[in-house]
Amino acid sequence: MIKRLKNDIDTELKAFLKETEADFALKSSSRLLYSAITNFLVRDGKRIRPILFILSYLGYTKKRTILHKNLLRASLSFELLHDFLLIHDDIIDESDLRRGKPSMHNLLNRSLNISPKHKLGANLGIVTGDILFALATKALLSFNEKPLRKENALKMFTDITTYTGIGEFIDVLNNISNIDKISKKDINLTYSLKTSKYTFEGPLVIGGILSGAQKKEINNLSKLGCILGQAFQIQDDLLDIFGAVKKTGKPVFSDIAESKKTLLIWQTYKRALKKG
């Protein structure tokens, strides 16, 4: 069922791209922008966020007939939000790879036949990310539900994005701090803000809000999202050291190269100190 859902999401993503091209005359405005967005978005991904959103909505809705296509379309908002964040994150971290292919700024530089580290790619990438953020909100707005539920869902969507930004800001700052000055609590807070919120809590809670779930149920969804998020991040950090590039699509040891303070690196450091 998850596999079928993932295929449906991928198909809807293509339909969305086609519509966006038509709505904003993207191809005639900038062929480069259109091809870069398309290339980046249709790459194979796990689609965790849209899937969680759809499952949460279906789990709580009392509707008997649901427009599957419309639900898929709304779910794209979480994929687009994710893409926007990845693009900016890769610019900040100067990462060359994403999902086994060039990161957005790298892709833009390649398309323009300029060196991979040229600032132009990053400049265009910043703007491309911004556009995807706007399109993410638009996708969520297109959902057929009671206007008040949609309003509450959108409020949560903007709150979650704000928290994600705060988490990313703290993370970038932590990476230039000495590891001695960072506590386990700091790292866990950053995990929660930067990753859990928009990956787990957001899709689950917003699916719940739109379906008309009770407040208590929404609180539970929020707690579940938090825990799933922390587990996911720890796994992600492990993969950075022990994963295979072929499988993850990301280079290994990039956390160490970027002096990231992951829980794994922090624990290693603390234990190394004790043995010394």
Add this chain to the structure above:
Amino acid sequence: MIKRLKNDIDTELKAFLKETEADFALKSSSRLLYSAITNFLVRDGKRIRPILFILSYLGYTKKRTILHKNLLRASLSFELLHDFLLIHDDIIDESDLRRGKPSMHNLLNRSLNISPKHKLGANLGIVTGDILFALATKALLSFNEKPLRKENALKMFTDITTYTGIGEFIDVLNNISNIDKISKKDINLTYSLKTSKYTFEGPLVIGGILSGAQKKEINNLSKLGCILGQAFQIQDDLLDIFGAVKKTGKPVFSDIAESKKTLLIWQTYKRALKKG
């Protein structure tokens, strides 16, 4: 009246910052983020966008009593959108000054006691801009109006931001193209997309949508916004060459330094060719 409105907007901006601090525990999460946002937002500005939004709404609404504070709060969405775009724009253009004070990335580097051109300021600035974009949507969502009108207003808001991004993308690309390859039409299109849309058309049209204005009236507001926008951009380009730093808060000749293809520079180039 405009002066009083501007003062009211400034007061509401401070109230919004205070609430945002409380909502997201900004100060305790990152004192730097909080102080940078506050420093940037409370600077003296013309507040053209919120003022146009308020005037448009008041011009078309049939309500007899209007919550002035709530209208001011919604109007902030256009100021926050503007701030978000300026922050990213200054990173792209590597501009040091904004509103007579350090641009966001420059301000962040200064606060961290690192060199003004360090990449860290730009990295943190990208994220700060993203946060302001989320907060802009939140401010618009807080308006007390019929949910369907709000939904349409938000759709327009995301469309306008998308167009602005497309305009910015084309502009960044134009600046590396040879001036011979750019037509007057290209420049005018970029003007319209990059500046008019969110500065004039957006506030006027969205004010109209929220007030329940007729479709014909909204079309007229859109046309008015387009024309005002082009006039504004030409004036802005003139100020870049002939303006006083003290008055504009921006360095002179920055368009030339960044090899921007403004209408003024394009015309000068074409005329110089004729004389040659």
